[in-house]
Amino acid sequence: MDASSAYQDTLPLSSDALLAQLDEWGLAYRMHTHGPLRTxxxxxxxEGQFTVPGENALRVKNLYLRDKKKRNYLVTLEQSREIDLKALGAELGIGNLSFGSADRLLENLGxxxxxVSPLAMINGVQNDVRFFMDAAARQAEVIYMHPLVNDRTVVLKQTDMMAFFDRIDCKITWLP
Known part of the structure; x- marks a missing residue:
């Protein structure tokens, strides 16, 4: 199975159910459909197809990581930001980090x-996944991310994204 919406019903929470939850909470978003985006x-x-001229937007990349103590992390960064996992682990005081397996990704983030997306923290908070986010998100007007599948992109206002995290009781550790 791939990560597209064709298989969303095999996830613990489908993309459609997530979007319905955003609607129920009154969190506005724009949605774009496209072919699967894996990288x-x-x-x-x-991204040029979705860009609104003059919009202060943040496009992100997301890393699902684990440490030697088997703790799980979701790290969301500006998509062009370089990352050194060894330096990140040292900076955060959590030791060596490595990428988590596909099975653990499904188990812990659904x-x-x-x-991989910050919206997956709707599942991650229940599984003690720690969430780190690029401080650039604080300055963005909107943030582009996948709604649990990779053939859809939602654009959330930064304030609505923060309201989402409040709703699910997700603590954010900001990365400088």
Whole structure:
């Protein structure tokens, strides 16, 4: 199975159910559908189709990581930001980090590789996944992210994204 909406009903929470929850909470978003985007390069190839001129937007990349003590982390960064996992682990005081497996990603965040997203914290908070986010998100007007599948992109206002995190009781550790 891939990470597209064709298989969303095999996830603990489907993309449609997430979007319905956003609607119920009154969190506005724009949604774009497209072919599956598996990498930042894939996303860059289509982002011009969705861009609103003059909009202060943040496009993100997301890393599902684990440490040697088997703790899980979701790290959301500006999509072009370089990251050194060893330096990040040292900076956060959590030791060596490595990428989590596809099975653990599904178990802990309820998504498949290629669809990693801050919105997956709706599942992650229940599984003690720690969330780190690029401080650039604080300055953005809107943030582009996958709604648990990789053939859809939602654009949330930064204030609505923060309201989402409040609703699910997700603590954010900001990365400088």
């Amino acid at each position: 930042v390069e894939d996303a860059k190839s289509v 998504i498949r590789p290629g669809a």
